[in-house]
Each structure stands twice: as C-alpha cells, then as structure tokens.
Amino acid sequence: xxxxxxxxxxxxxxxxxxxxxxxxxxxxxxxxxxxxxxxxxxxxxxxxxxxxxxxxxxxxxxxxxxxxxxxxxxxxxxxxxxxxxxxxxxxxxxxxxxxxxxxxxxxxxxxxx
Amino acid sequence: xxxxxxxxxxxxxxxxxxxxxxxxxxxxxxxxxxxxxxxxxxxxxxxxxxxxxxxxxxxxxxxxxxxxxxxxxxxxxxxxxxxxxxxxxxxxxxxxxxxxxxxxxxxxxxx
Numbered sequence: 760x761x762x763x764x765x766x767x768x769x770x771x772x773x774x775x776x777x778x779x780x781x782x783x784x785x786x787x788x789x790x791x792x793x794x795x796x797x798x799x800x801x802x803x804x805x806x807x808x809x810x811x812x813x814x815x816x817x818x819x820x821x822x823x824x825x826x827x828x829x830x831x832x833x834x835x836x837x838x839x840x841x842x843x844x845x846x847x848x849x850x851x852x853x854x855x856x857x858x859x860x861x862x863x864x865x866x867x868x869x870x871x872x
Numbered sequence: 873x874x875x876x877x878x879x880x881x882x883x884x885x886x887x888x889x890x891x892x893x894x895x896x897x898x899x900x901x902x903x904x905x906x907x908x909x910x911x912x913x914x915x916x917x918x919x920x921x922x923x924x925x926x927x928x929x930x931x932x933x934x935x936x937x938x939x940x941x942x943x944x945x946x947x948x949x950x951x952x953x954x955x956x957x958x959x960x961x962x963x964x965x966x967x968x969x970x971x972x973x974x975x976x977x978x979x980x981x982x983x
Contacts, residue, residue: 792971801876801960801973802915815969818873849914858903858922858964861971863914 761786763852763864771870772840780835780867784852790814791833792861793825794849802849808833809855837869845871874899876963878974886982888950893977895944895961903964904944905971906935908957915960919946951981 764783772778784791790809794802804817808827827833831852837844847868851861875898885891895904903922907915919928921937921944928935932955934947944961958976965972 792969794973799975801962801975802971803973804970807969817970857969860905860917860920861915862917863907865914 763850763862765848765850765864765867767867768865769868769870771872773872774840774842776840776871777836777838778840778869780837780848780850780869781832782835782850782852782864783832784850785862788852788854788862789831790853790855790859791827791831792851792853793833793835794851795819796847796849796866798846805835840871842871845869874901874963874965874972876961876972876974878959878961878977880977881975882978882980884980884982885948885951887952890950891948893946893948893959893979895946895963895974897942897944897961897963897972899942900939900966901942901963902939902966904937905962905964906944906946907960907962907973909960909976910957918959948979951979953981953983955979956981 792807793805796802806816811827822838824836847866849866850864853859877896906918919935924939926937937944958978962971962973
C-alpha cells in the first residue's frame with residue numbers, strides 16, 4: 760500500500776518565479792492538506808482540499824493556491840516566489856472526518872535564490 | 873489563533889534516563905497528536921489523544937492529555953539512542969480542520 764507521495768523532492772527557483780508541487784494521497788484517503796515547514800520550525804497549515812474544493816485555509820497569501828483532482832491527488836502552486844518561501848513543503852492525507860490522523864509525505868524541499 | 877508551545881526546545885539526555893516533554897496550547901481543543909520527525913525525513917504519527925485524561929503508551933514513550941490545563945506530556949522512560957529525533961505536538965482547533973503544530977523538541981540521546 761503506497762503511502763503519501765510527493766514530487767519533486769527538491770527544487771531550486773529564483774525570486775519571482777512560479778512553482779508547482781504535487782502530491783498523491785495514501786490509498787483510500789480523500790482529503791489532502793498542505794503544510795510549510797521552515798527550518799527549525801513546526802509545520803504551518805496552508806490549506807486543505809476535499810471534494811476538489813478548498814475546505815479551509817491558513818494564514819497564507821493568495822500567492823499560494825492549490826487544486827485537487829478527481830483522483831484525490833493535489834497540487835500546490837506558489838506564484839511570485841520570495842526568499843522567505845524557502846522551506847520544506849509537506850503534503851498530508853487523511854479521511855474527511857474531522858480530526859482524522861494525518862499521514863505525511865516526505866516533502867518537497869524548495870530553495871528560492 | 874491557537875498557539876502551541878513546547879518545552880524544552882532542545883533536550884540532551886543520557887541513555888537510561890527519564891524525561892518529559894511538555895506541550896501547552898492556548899485555547900480549547902479536544903484532540904492532540906504527537907509526531908516524530910527524523911532529520912531530513914517526514915513526520916511519523918506517534919499518538920492520538922482524544923479526551924481529557926487520555927493516556928497512550930508505546931514502548932518507552934507515554935503521552936497524556938489534560939484538556940482542562942491545556943497540557944499534554946510526552947514521557948520518555950529509559951531513553952535509548954534510537955529515540956533521538958524531533959518531537960512535535962499538534963492540536964486540532966475545536967471547530968475546524970486546522971492542525972496547529974508546536975515548534976518541536978529536538979531530542980538527542982547520548983550513549
């Protein structure tokens with residue numbers, strides 16, 4: 760049973776560019792959440808997708824957007840990259856019920872130069 | 873906004889010793905989670921605590937929850953090197969789906 764898979768594992772971009780990160784949830788899961796983890800910090804919630812819609816959003820600017828596909832996979836898009844966007848981006852999948860345990864992928868390490 | 877504080881942030885302990893990591897949170901919640909993260913790796917779920925007074929144990933780790941005090945503890949018994957990692961607590965906001973993570977406790981177990 761495949762767990763949560765993310766791609767790519769590493770990315771290097773320059774300021775102002777745009778990036779797309781991808782996530783496939785664990786088999787049987789229908790909800791995908793995205794988190795940003797800066798170095799030495801805990802993960803911060805970006806948003807959650809369920810039934811192809813953004814169900815909840817954290818305190819992130821509109822430069823961060825996402826999408827969920829009918830097969831439950833998801834993308835995170837970040838426009839107009841800033842140096843401060845450099846972080847590990849984690850995708851977590853779960854079942855839709857509130858409070859279900861999150862299963863995390865290995866993350867995408869984004870470096871913005 | 874819900875705030876989650878962990879202490880200590882860094883913990884260096886000798887093998888065989890006991891210690892406790894504390895997780896305080898600022899507003900009402902009914903669910904608390906503990907995760908482990910090894911360097912360069914993702915987060916692995918350790919415990920899910922769903923009610924006041926809940927206690928869960930797995931090997932040398934035991935987690936508890938006091939919702940009235942808004943406090944959870946992760947107790948390490950007779951530490952071994954394999955427990956070296958960063959431990960995070962995460963709190964689910966009471967009415968939504970957002971998890972709030974603490975800043976983590978970096979644990980190093982010294983032989």
